[in-house]
Amino acid sequence: MTTILYVEDHPPAQLLMAAIVTDLTSYTLITAKTGAEAETLARTNHLEAYILDLDLPDTDGISLAERLNAIYPAVTIIVSAYAEAIHPDQKYLYLAKPLDPDHVAQILRHALTGR
Amino acid sequence: MWRRFFDTLLPDAENLLPAAVQQAAGARIQQYWIAHGWQLVLGEAILWAAAGAQGLEPTWGYGLLTGMVATMYALGCLQGRTTLWLHASVFLLLTHGMLVNSLGAVTALTFIVPYTIGGMLLSGRRRMVAQTACLIAFWGSLIYGVLPVLGQLRPPNYIVISYDILLAVFTFQFSRFLSQLAVEINSEYVTTEIRGQSQQFLARVSHELRTPLNSILGFAKLLNRPQGTLDERQQAYLHQIIDEGEHLNQLVSDLLDSARLATGKLVLQQDGCDVNALCTSIAEEQQPAVGMAVKLTAQCASNLPLIQADRVRLRQAVANLVANAVKYTERGEITIMTRRDGDFVEIAIRDTGVGIAEAQQALVFLPFVQLNQRQMGVGLGLDIALQLVRLHGGDILLTSQPRQGSTFTIRMPIQRIG
Numbered sequence: 001m002t003t004i005l006y007v008e009d010h011p012p013a014q015l016l017m018a019a020i021v022t023d024l025t026s027y028t029l030i031t032a033k034t035g036a037e038a039e040t041l042a043r044t045n046h047l048e049a050y051i052l053d054l055d056l057p058d059t060d061g062i063s064l065a066e067r068l069n070a071i072y073p074a075v076t077i078i079v080s081a082y083a084e085a086i087h088p089d090q091k092y093l094y095l096a097k098p099l100d101p102d103h104v105a106q107i108l109r110h111a112l113t114g115r
Numbered sequence: 116m117w118r119r120f121f122d123t124l125l126p127d128a129e130n131l132l133p134a135a136v137q138q139a140a141g142a143r144i145q146q147y148w149i150a151h152g153w154q155l156v157l158g159e160a161i162l163w164a165a166a167g168a169q170g171l172e173p174t175w176g177y178g179l180l181t182g183m184v185a186t187m188y189a190l191g192c193l194q195g196r197t198t199l200w201l202h203a204s205v206f207l208l209l210t211h212g213m214l215v216n217s218l219g220a221v222t223a224l225t226f227i228v229p230y231t232i233g234g235m236l237l238s239g240r241r242r243m244v245a246q247t248a249c250l251i252a253f254w255g256s257l258i259y260g261v262l263p264v265l266g267q268l269r270p271p272n273y274i275v276i277s278y279d280i281l282l283a284v285f286t287f288q289f290s291r292f293l294s295q296l297a298v299e300i301n302s303e304y305v306t307t308e309i310r311g312q313s314q315q316f317l318a319r320v321s322h323e324l325r326t327p328l329n330s331i332l333g334f335a336k337l338l339n340r341p342q343g344t345l346d347e348r349q350q351a352y353l354h355q356i357i358d359e360g361e362h363l364n365q366l367v368s369d370l371l372d373s374a375r376l377a378t379g380k381l382v383l384q385q386d387g388c389d390v391n392a393l394c395t396s397i398a399e400e401q402q403p404a405v406g407m408a409v410k411l412t413a414q415c416a417s418n419l420p421l422i423q424a425d426r427v428r429l430r431q432a433v434a435n436l437v438a439n440a441v442k443y444t445e446r447g448e449i450t451i452m453t454r455r456d457g458d459f460v461e462i463a464i465r466d467t468g469v470g471i472a473e474a475q476q477a478l479v480f481l482p483f484v485q486l487n488q489r490q491m492g493v494g495l496g497l498d499i500a501l502q503l504v505r506l507h508g509g510d511i512l513l514t515s516q517p518r519q520g521s522t523f524t525i526r527m528p529i530q531r532i533g
Binding site for chain 2: 010012013015016019020023024055081082097098099100101102
């Protein structure tokens with residue numbers, strides 16, 4: 001069973017990602033609201049991918065990505081509603097809000113089976 | 116009441132100008148002083164010579180005055196020593212006034228200059244010291260220079276009067292320059308502040324608008340699955356939600372792009388770009404939006420070289436022009452044509468739509484201008500296209516005839532210029 005962690009503090013966005021993952025993929029999604037919560041989950045679960053919102057209450061998606069990958073390296077996708085803040089690099093995948101469910105599912109499948 | 120009276124006499128320690136603005140102002144003042152200060156030195160030297168020729172006593176006094184102004188000039192030419200120059204100026208001007216009777220009133224006037232410069236360039240304690248020194252010097256030279264003269268009232272000689280005129284003219288010139296500079300600095304400062312603030316505001320607004328759009332569009336698209344249980348009418352409603360949501364999202368992106376182009380924050384990621392492939396795919400992509408009576412085609416020139424461009428941004432510019440043509444063409448043809456013209460590649464978008472009168476052709480590229488009020492949108496498409504193409508070192512040309520149609524031609528340099 002492949003588990004993905006989604007870190008996002010906005011409940012409707014959490015609900016949407018849960019729906020996308022449940023409806024369109026065969027993966028399991030667990031969610032966290034803050035960076036601290038995410039780090040705890042990353043230590044206690046075997047995670048295959050991190051989807052991180054750029055704008056979090058206690059940290060930002062990029063520095064959280066660094067910390068989570070230090071705990072356990074996995075596919076990392078940064079999601080942002082600040083399209084202008086996205087500077088694509090080689091390290092992580094980037095997605096802009098509003099998310100397209102099919103596109104998200106496709107990216108997840110591609111990233112997780114391509115490993 | 117007394118406190119308020121003294122407050123008006125004493126300067127503020129606060130200076131609201133940021134350091135960068137102060138530095139720019141300091142450089143401008145120094146430039147002015149280097150360009151014009153020598154006139155004062157020369158004027159005083161001539162008067163010194165005239166006093167000597169006339170045998171006026173004390174001739175050495177006039178020489179000393181010239182030496183002081185020359186020292187002020189030399190100090191002003193030293194890079195980055197504004198504070199030293201200011202304090203030296205106050206001291207020298209004060210002594211200046213004491214040396215020659217009846218120079219006091221005019222010398223007092225000259226303290227307006229260091230007072231104003233101090234207010235512009237210094238902050239905190241240094242500002243207070245410089246401006247207080249100017250005020251003391253002002254009252255000092257006025258009382259010391261004017262009061263004894265009132266008692267003696269010697270018949271003035273023309274050398275002294277010439278000194279007065281020279282100093283007064285120079286002070287007024289300098290003050291005029293300073294007030295002009297203050298206005299310039301202020302408007303520049305306000306413009307950059309507003310730019311920064313509006314940029315932050317737009318980033319926040321876009322974030323706030325995209326967050327609910329994420330839920331609206333995401334859930335609507337999840338409902339819109341082929342294996343869903345919605346009937347035809349419900350499907351139609353859902354399509355409306357998705358279409359309008361996408362439209363709103365486009366508006367948010369356009370507003371942000373326009374703001375980032377206006378503030379120079381948009382950075383191109385240039386690479387080799389195949390213009391023909393780009394135009395063909397845009398023609399395919401826009402096909403569904405075209406009316407039944409309109410034929411949209413791409414006519415590509417063969418052997419077109421790759422051009423240095425940001426693929427995403429050039430695509431956005433061409434797509435905006437095509438979307439504009441689609442909007443204003445009810446029947447006939449829309450053709451996207453590519454060709455090479457020397458060091459440029461041209462992408463022409465020709466339509467058989469409503470066309471634009473000559474008087475209005477310059478207006479269409481202005482942001483928020485729409486010639487047809489009944490059309491959707493906020494009027495940013497052409498502005499964004501033009502700004503994006505210009506950022507690449509290219510340009511957009513427009514030829515149009517009312518009721519005949521329009522041709523927008525993008526001229527892109529093959530190699531990036533500059």
